[in-house]
Amino acid sequence: MSDVNLTTKIKGLTFRNPITVGSGTFGTKQDFLDYVDYERLGAMTTKTITRHPRTGNPMPRICETSAGMLNAIGLQNRGLEEFLKNKIPLFAKIKTPLIVNIAGEAAGDFQHLAEALHKEKDVVKALELNLSCPNVEEGGAGFMRKRERILEAVKVVRDATDLPIFAKLSPELGDVVEIARDVIDVGADGLTLINTLKGMAVDTERRCSRIANITGGLSGPAIKPVAVRYVYEVKQALGVPVIASGGIMTAQDAIEFLIVGADLLAVGTANFINPRATMEILDGISQYCRDHDITHIDELRGSFHHENQISG
Numbered sequence: 001m002s003d004v005n006l007t008t009k010i011k012g013l014t015f016r017n018p019i020t021v022g023s024g025t026f027g028t029k030q031d032f033l034d035y036v037d038y039e040r041l042g043a044m045t046t047k048t049i050t051r052h053p054r055t056g057n058p059m060p061r062i063c064e065t066s067a068g069m070l071n072a073i074g075l076q077n078r079g080l081e082e083f084l085k086n087k088i089p090l091f092a093k094i095k096t097p098l099i100v101n102i103a104g105e106a107a108g109d110f111q112h113l114a115e116a117l118h119k120e121k122d123v124v125k126a127l128e129l130n131l132s133c134p135n136v137e138e139g140g141a142g143f144m145r146k147r148e149r150i151l152e153a154v155k156v157v158r159d160a161t162d163l164p165i166f167a168k169l170s171p172e173l174g175d176v177v178e179i180a181r182d183v184i185d186v187g188a189d190g191l192t193l194i195n196t197l198k199g200m201a202v203d204t205e206r207r208c209s210r211i212a213n214i215t216g217g218l219s220g221p222a223i224k225p226v227a228v229r230y231v232y233e234v235k236q237a238l239g240v241p242v243i244a245s246g247g248i249m250t251a252q253d254a255i256e257f258l259i260v261g262a263d264l265l266a267v268g269t270a271n272f273i274n275p276r277a278t279m280e281i282l283d284g285i286s287q288y289c290r291d292h293d294i295t296h297i298d299e300l301r302g303s304f305h306h307e308n309q310i311s312g
């Protein structure tokens with residue numbers, strides 16, 4: 001038990017600490033259970049669930065880049081039915097709030113998913129709407145680039161459930177602060193910032209893309225400054241709950257996001273390098289708090305000092 005109080009409250013939910021995982025970057029099979037005590041996480045976030053199973057994009061669909069990775073998984077998942085049947089009972093045993101990430105090709109899919117998950121409120125504590133996957137033809141950033149479709153998806157989910165809703169956005173969609181304002185206006189409770197940015201890497205011998213989909217979503221350290229900027233700007237402009245996502249590899253990264261006001265911290269790409277990353281980041285946050293005489297994480301959260309700004 002940590003001597004530092006990391007308890008984080010959002011919209012009536014209490015998290016034992018701010019650490020969660022980036023959707024799609026964390027296993028729920030035995031291999032991860034060997035490394036991570038799920039009950040030490042503040043929240044668990046699932047991979048995107050769609051109404052029907054999806055096989056995803058052809059391989060290869062991930063590759064390493066100089067400061068991160070590209071992925072074009074294409075929302076591979078076994079669909080809602082299988083999730084309800086096999087994963088909900090598994091998560092029911094874990095005493096960690098569950099955030100379920102959902103995506104659809106049309107508002108009707110979002111509605112169907114939200115209605116079904118609303119019935120699992122004993123286990124499902126919040127929904128994260130993936131409105132920004134760059135790797136799918138329909139239902140991803142391309143389709144969702146139309147602002148009215150994003151807003152429609154948020155609206156139907158709002159009508160279907162009173163579970164807290166986090167809208168996950170990417171700069172691929174346009175001005176994040178502007179879209180964030182709109183999704184909050186139509187009923188989202190908070191935001192997840194940011195999803196990946198579309199990128200590309202070329203195999204110089206074969207002179208083709210290193211992933212079959214040609215382009216993929218860039219994640220990892222390369223996108224962290226963009227993510228920090230948007231968390232900062234959205235917190236300043238709207239003050240709503242934010243799950244930070246983008247290049248959280250170390251406790252130092254996590255602390256940057258806390259200082260600009262992040263409520264939860266989603267560790268993504270780091271899990272592929274070190275499956276214990278979440279636990280090490282958690283321990284590092286506690287250590288930082290101890291070193292800075294911080295007894296409750298809220299003393300750190302949003303403590304950005306404009307007056308300390310170095311300016312010549």
Ligand SMILES: Cc1cc2nc3c(=O)[nH]c(=O)nc-3n(C[C@H](O)[C@H](O)[C@H](O)COP(=O)(O)O)c2cc1C
Nearest residue numbers: 022023024048071130219220245246247248268269
């Ligand atoms: C292999 C991989 C799969 C991902 N799958 C999803 C997904 O299914 N749904 C989603 O909303 N985001 C997905 N993401 C995005 C991550 O959740 C996260 O927002 C993004 O990678 C930025 O965080 P990071 O830099 O810490 O990885 C995926 C990312 C990676 C690398």
